[in-house]
Amino acid sequence: MTKLLCASAIVLAIMTGATLAAGEKGTSALDNPEKMAPFYTDKDMKTLKSDADFKAAWMALTDDDRAGMNKECGDEAIAKEHDNFCKMTKELGGAN
Known part of the structure; x- marks a missing residue:
């Protein structure tokens, strides 16, 4: 029984570590709904706002x-x- 508990604890630790590592690797500010919502017309973040609204949201960032x-x-x-978003940021010259 003790061997089974130890083996289970080891497996759980390995799985948790792998999950955390994978989660960190895939994180991007561009996947953060709070930061990205001002650039999109829909909550699914599929449709960008108009050029003027996009620029206003871009300039509102730090x-x-x-x-x-x-x-x-x-x-x-x-x-x-994030093809369309990145194209728009390049058109704005990065920051201006």
Whole structure:
């Protein structure tokens, strides 16, 4: 019985560690609904707002937030997943 409990504890620790590591790897500010909601017309974040509204939301961010989002858009995998958003940020010249 003791061996079974120890083995179960080890398996649980390994599974929890793997889950936490995978969760950290896939995190992006561009996946944060609170940060991204101002750029979209719908809660599913599929339709971008108009150019003027997008620019207003972009300019309302801090310089650090804009820099972080631009950096994430530089990652191919993230940029592909957030294609339209990243295109708009590039059109705005990053921050202005």
